[in-house]
Amino acid sequence: MVSDNTKIGTGLLFLGCVFLLLGVLFLFDSALLALGDLLFLTGLTLTIGVSRTIRFFSRRDRIRGIVAFFGGIFLVMCRWPITGMLFQFYGFIYLFGQFFPIAAASMKDTPVIGSLFSHPAVERFFQSFGGGGSRRAPV
Numbered sequence: 001m002v003s004d005n006t007k008i009g010t011g012l013l014f015l016g017c018v019f020l021l022l023g024v025l026f027l028f029d030s031a032l033l034a035l036g037d038l039l040f041l042t043g044l045t046l047t048i049g050v051s052r053t054i055r056f057f058s059r060r061d062r063i064r065g066i067v068a069f070f071g072g073i074f075l076v077m078c079r080w081p082i083t084g085m086l087f088q089f090y091g092f093i094y095l096f097g098q099f100f101p102i103a104a105a106s107m108k109d110t111p112v113i114g115s116l117f118s119h120p121a122v123e124r125f126f127q128s129f130g131g132g133g134s135r136r137a138p139v
Contacts, residue, residue: 009046016040028081037073037088056095065094093129100129 019036023029045053057066069091075084104126107117116122 005046005049009043009048012039012043013047014043016043023081024085028085030076030079030081033076033081033085034073037076041073062095065091067091069095097129101126 016036016039019032019039021036023032023036026032048056059066068087072084072087072089072091075081075087078084104117104123108114110117117126
């Protein structure tokens with residue numbers, strides 16, 4: 001059974017992504033982007049737990065992605081939204097890139113878009129994020 005914190009965290013993650021998308025659509029509105037960042041981080045913490053979040057964001061082998069991600073959040077908060085979002089995007093890909101092949105593999109089983117994810121070009125694209133043959137989740 002899923003705990004209440006996980007349910008609330010998943011909702012906050014979704015809201016954070018919605019606010020980030022709206023912030024980009026409204027020509028990098030820094031208030032929407034900052035709210036999206038805060039909701040995303042809060043949702044992540046509630047979904048996977050405080051100790052796992054701290055452990056994930058304190059790994060030495062991912063320090064480049066951590067600095068880029070949080071530096072981008074800082075730049076968005078300082079009203080430099082385009083530069084901040086570029087930094088965040090790089091940090092997000094660096095931190096969560098190993099998860100993309102796992103997510104793409106699970107999307108192959110969905111009825112409507114499964115055939116798109118089974119296309120060889122799309123498979124090669126998502127496997128390039130994996131960093132080798134290891135299929136371990138980043139968290």
